[in-house]
Amino acid sequence: MSSSFRVGVFVDAENVRYNGGYQMRYDILRRFAAREGGVLQRLNTYMAYDAERAREDYEYKKKAHAYQQMVRDFGWKITAKTVRRYTDDNGNVTTKANADLDMAVDAMLQANRLDQVLLVTGDGDFLQVVEALQNTGCRVELIGFKNVSRLLQQRVDAFYSGFVIPDLLPVHYEPRNEWGKPGSCVRGVCTKWFPDKGYGFLRVMNQISPNLWITDPREPDSPYISVFCHANEVADEVTEDLLMNRETVLEFYVNESEQKDNGLVANNVRLAFSVNR
Template sequence: MLKTGIYVDAENIRLCGGYGMRYDVLVELASAGNSVVLRANSYLAEDRERTRDEPDYRQKLYRYHDVLRQCGFKVIKKYVKHFVDDEGIITTKANADMDLAIDALLQARNLDRVILLTGDGDFIRLVLALQNMGCRVEVIGFNHVSSELKEAADSFLSGFLVPGLLPMHSSNGEMRQRGFPINYNPERGFGFLRYYSLTPSKGLVPESVFFHCSKAPEVNDNLFLDSSNIFEFKVVKNPDNSNRTEAWDIRSLDD
């Protein structure tokens, strides 16, 4: 049994494209296959002045904390501090990096795998230290992820590619996927998109689907040459091509 710990740098995730992330899906991902989640920590900021003075903020924040606890996470709060400089400009700070790092190092003695959700390059030393303790370190991030952090980790996965981790909004309620391009032929305008399904027994299962650039009229053709670009699309059976499975209505995630 693979003993797993999850550590979420919640403020970084929130500010870098992961707002609205579903913690229950994260637990499902971490628990898939021969794995059991022993630790699940989320490190969040709380503005005590707003908590005291704004009932709506307090209610919304505490409801969010309750949802995390119901998903099995321990909520570790870092209280926002306000600073005034010589010119009277107010700045705020609430950094839980040290708390996360210390907890992960102490708890890693009982873990085989650490899933770290952040894009902050300040955690590179933590990743290396955990690896030296014998832990496999998997990083999940969204936007603005440090390239050095990706290289230091045993694996990196874009959170956009985990099915259900972030909600996808569709005007007609259709099922859509997120994936990245592979084996694109620019001269003929076709290639394949790789996406994932999430199963309890195997975790993330990679799948590939054919696409033609004509199904992405608003996408720059050159974007399909870079596998780091992520697209949303629907998977359909093309009746004009022997019901072949294809990706249609392809849109860049940055649109």
């Protein structure tokens, strides 16, 4: 990829937070966006900030500012949207800090200096933004976690589940996790399952690479690995229908096979995410 290839990233932080992406790592997201060697022209994230709560809750204010500073240290520009409170006729209070318009406007205004845009959201309201960006000549990619608009997935040039990008979403109970190494916890999808034989194969993105389109792990330049999975290692909640659905994301441990040299096997396979849940 040419070094003049310009990339812009726009993160709908609140949508990500409430749809499975809590604790998403901005350093890994930056690395993913730059995987093809392009110039990271824009790194924008749109976050909510509750100023009213901050006046009364020092710990909230302290943590919010510390988190924002950490994200800035990774080179991101933060647009903080103030949380607003609304009271209905029954006295019920709701809060809202919608950054959709800001994010959409910024993406459109900055598109003329970009070759590729990476949107991090699941909100179907960005459908027209995607089409408008593509009409300017931009390639548009999408990262989402749960509740990602199906139409949005279909209209972008490439969609990636944030669950399967190495280390983008930490495994909170494995703080020293080394993704893809024997003994590590990873997430992936089932590519083949043989119900009559009681086994199949899972695919894991083992590294962030410009070759994500080479999905066959047998290819030497593929960033994916294939992991053997026996039915005995699969949790009861993971039905055959879920296994045979490529949109089902599984979380499991990888270990070296005792039967095959350089082979990998899956242990303790459980459900990380399914479109049916």
